[in-house]
Amino acid sequence: MIMQSSSGMMLAALSQVDRSHDLVQRVRDLPVPQFANLLDQITQEFEYFLRAIELINNDALETMLEQILEGFTLKIGEILEADRTTIFW
DSSP, X not given: OOOOOTXXXXXXXXXXXXXXXXXXXXXXXXXXXXXHHHHHHHHHHHHHHHXXXXXXXXXXXXXXXXXXXXXHHHHHHHHTTOSOOOOOX
């Protein structure tokens, strides 16, 4: 039986199944209510991943990420009393 994941990581839990035939067998044996619940959970997770991909492809987010990395790098260098800091891309 496929167990429900309370952390919302159903896809990760499913990926731990030994092989694809084992996964097919487990899904086939699910009672209808559990199967419907599994579909809902996976749909929600894929929607989350799609939103994350949209954010990754957003130029404004890329600029903001660069600024965050630069600021954090400078601050860490300051804390460590480093002569210089470098971010390698």
